[in-house]
Amino acid sequence: MNRLSLTALPRLAARSGVVLPRYDVGELGVAIVHLGVGAFHRAHQALYTEDCLDGGAGGPDWGICAFTQRSDDVLQALGPQDGLYCVLERGAGAGPARVAGTLREVRSGPHDPLGPAGRIADPRVRLVTLTVTEKGYRRGPDGRLDLADPAVAADVAAMAARSAPAHRPRAGSGLRPRTTIGQLAAAMAERRRRDAGPLSVLPCDNLPANGRVLRGLLQDFCAALPDGDGLAGWIEEQVAFPSSVVDRIVPAATDADRAEAAMLLGVRDAGCVAAEPYRQWVVEDDFAAGRPPWEQAGAVLTADVAPYESAKLRLLNAAHSLLAYAGALAGHRTIAEAMADDELATAAAGLMEADASPTLDAPDGLDLPGYRAGVLRRFADPALGHTTVQVAADGSVKLPVRLLGTVRERLAAGAEPYWAAFAVAAWMVFVGRHTDARGRSLPLSDPRADELARAVADFGNAGQLVDRLLGVRSVFPADLAADQVFRALLVHHAARLLAPGTGVR
Incomplete structure (x- = not known):
């Protein structure tokens, strides 16, 4: 032809x-x-x-x-x-x-x-x-x-x-x-x-x-x-x-x-x-x-893109990353399949509503509830076939701009960023485990792949995995890595994700 x-x-x-x-x-x-x-x-x-x-x-x-x-x-x-x-x-x-x-x-x-x-x-x-x-x-x-x-x-x-x-x-x-x-x-x-x-x-x-x-x-x-x-x-x-x-x-x-x-x-x-x-x-x-x-x-x-970029990064991009890592670990091939998992859909919605939205000053004319609902509809559309491992690439440079700002601001407000921490923990387990719930290999495509692999080599349990990755300063600043509320949330979620029958709660 x-x-x-x-x-x-x-x-x-x-x-x-x-x-x-x-x-x-x-x-x-x-x-x-x-x-x-x-x-x-x-x-x-x-x-x-x-x-x-x-x-x-x-x-x-x-x-x-x-x-x-x-x-x-x-x-x-x-x-x-x-x-x-x-x-x-x-x-x-x-x-x-x-x-x-x-x-x-x-x-x-x-x-x-x-x-x-x-x-x-x-x-x-x-x-x-x-x-x-x-x-x-x-x-x-x-x-x-x-x-x-x-x-x-x-x-x-x-x-x-x-x-x-x-x-x-x-x-x-x-x-x-x-x-x-x-x-x-x-x-x-x-x-x-x-x-x-x-x-x-x-x-x-x-x-x-x-x-x-x-x-x-x-x-x-x-x-x-x-x-x-x-x-x-x-x-x-x-x-x-x-x-x-x-x-x-x-x-x-x-x-x-x-x-x-x-x-x-x-x-x-x-x-x-x-x-x-x-x-x-x-x-x-x-x-x-x-x-x-x-x-x-x-x-x-x-004249000012900042309110738009914060909404997009902390709502859409952050939820996309959550679904990519947790979905890949659960064995879901696409983002739409991850959204069909009720627990993961709940987690994505919770991240946007409970954790990210309180940190945002919405631009004029942006209906945050409508925007969040629209994001979830887009993610759930099976016609796109957007794979979880494609979205999961380059996590070490994506997480700081998509999730860690939300984590920091919620902690400063005295709140527990439960779902944002779940997304970060899912990335940690994705880096450390290398396989999904069905035993299939998960590729780590990341500019810091070698550094991350050295950090998680031979970890023994969820606490060790979390502490080793929190020690990677190119991803986690020292003050956030030292926050005990954040660490406790990460260990809680990582333990669940590492257990047989990967779960969310």
Whole structure:
């Protein structure tokens, strides 16, 4: 079967049930560079921009150049398709399949000759967006850039050598940063050298105040350079770092998804994505060089994203993690299966209502009970097939921002964060036990997997497991680890979860 491509696009117009781009895809210029192209970006930020272009409001140059960050699988899927891909919606209220064309370039971060830094340095680029996951920011336990990280240290050393007086390389050559922060710093240095003009960098990962965090990490990188003050000053004057909150459930595409896309399109689509109908994007409206009119596609542009991000992280993301760890331990393959377990559904609801909601200042117009109910409905939809082990990945960097803030604030208020502690204990048992209730292996996909494995090696009981993981300072700050109420709750839940017939109460 032929592949989806610009050449095949006119033939798709005769097929029913598929929405095609209503703009001239081939004439779309690039003003956005995206780092970390994956299923989520294709089903979220790229579609908001697609909607602007379809509505005639986006202008002729808001196409996207998307870079892979590690694997080139997405490049191999989308490169032969001229960046085109199909989006399938799953579940109640699903809309028709659509083909998106806003990815005008798909490039390899590790292997592209120009690289992200060189492409971002193009004066025609006015916006950079990121979905590199929480671990991609390479923060240390204190939240600052981890300069001891070997990849970060290598990028700092390479950039310092490049800026030496005797070293004047050809523009866009030689420097190959490995980390996201290194790529951005190199891009800023080249834009400064070219006098390429202002830029906005918009992170779209689940970190509180992600724009401010990213600005700080770049400042840390510059401070590690021998002559970094000048670059830091240029960034401060020329670059905006708006924060954002993103929300859409986008499971990994399956062979069944690809088969459905082929049936609908009449051509093979190796890069299709499937997603729930719901989506949300809250963006701080602070840009240095313009932006697409995303509000016309349903995004919320606001001066303050903090209330939205707290609600999303402490309600939706925290409950998602609870269901992922406890559900995987109980032998449930998907989040929907975990929600069908009455005890786990009760735990997720309890976490949101009893523990997280009292810590929130809801943004205007957000009905917290309605939001919580909507989250549970979305999680329970079996059409999505979002696996528990997929959501469980990278727990050591997710838990501090999703759960530990709630734990800390409830303890400070004199309350026992019962369900939040259950979620943390489920992560601990997930790390320590390696198998579910049916004896099947549970993979530990985590940037600190080796450190965690050493911590839990040969633990004897729930108390030992809890104490060893509370001692991992990259996850638990010392004051929280020393709290006896928190520890007692963790030991209580961990003992239940380690016992035969994993339970919640």
